[in-house]
């Protein structure tokens with residue numbers, strides 16, 4: 673269709689990297705692209721920590737639950753939702769700073785939009801990427817390691833580097849389950865889950881030479897049958913976020 677759409681539709685996460693660093697120009701192009709993402713009311717409520725120090729990357733790999741590619745990749749970008757800058761700007765103008773769940777969503781969405789621009793820019797330069805939500809396993813330690821102030825939290829990391837593997841593209845949910853004409857259709861969702869379970873069963877079986885026989889909904893059930901990262905809310909509150 674066109675080069676951008678082709679790039680987007682060929683995305684797959686990379687989890688094995690060659691150790692080559694990025695040039696300053698490449699990093700600059702990726703971060704400038706991130707900064708040009710749309711941002712709610714131009715608040716730009718995010719900060720990016722670019723980690724290249726091998727010792728810090730190794731520590732982050734450990735804190736993310738032992739994900740070796742965090743250490744291997746040339747550049748590890750940590751996208752942080754940042755309300756601290758908004759607080760400084762508000763106080764700079766002599767006003768008291770207020771925040772709530774709405775401003776928390778704004779900052780988190782801003783960080784995610786910037787990250788996805790960075791991801792696409794990196795892929796357009798031939799790099800592979802992998803988001804790392806695993807850093808929220810230990811958000812306190814990650815925040816200390818990166819020197820994050822109050823009202824800033826690490827949303828996720830992004831590995832960027834030269835791919836050292838060629839994984840296949842992961843199939844997505846059938847379109848009808850995701851795109852609903854005019855109103856939400858529970859029927860389409862239920863049918864989508866059924867159909868996607870068949871697709872993912874065949875996909876995992878093929879990808880693992882028959883060793884993994886499971887479905888998408890089984891994986892979702894295993895993940896969600898208990899609360900996920902229940903430590904996040906107390907962590908955020910301890911960092912000064914008000915989720916009211």
Ligand SMILES: Cc1cc2nc3c(=O)[nH]c(=O)nc-3n(C[C@H](O)[C@H](O)[C@H](O)COP(=O)(O)O)c2cc1C
Nearest residue numbers: 683684685687739802803804805806807828841842
């Ligand atoms: C916010 C976010 C956090 C993620 N965290 C991790 C992670 O910690 N480790 C990992 O290996 N992949 C992680 N991923 C990658 C997803 O597993 C991957 O995007 C998804 O399975 C779809 O596969 P694909 O990117 O290859 O198409 C994350 C993706 C997102 C968007």
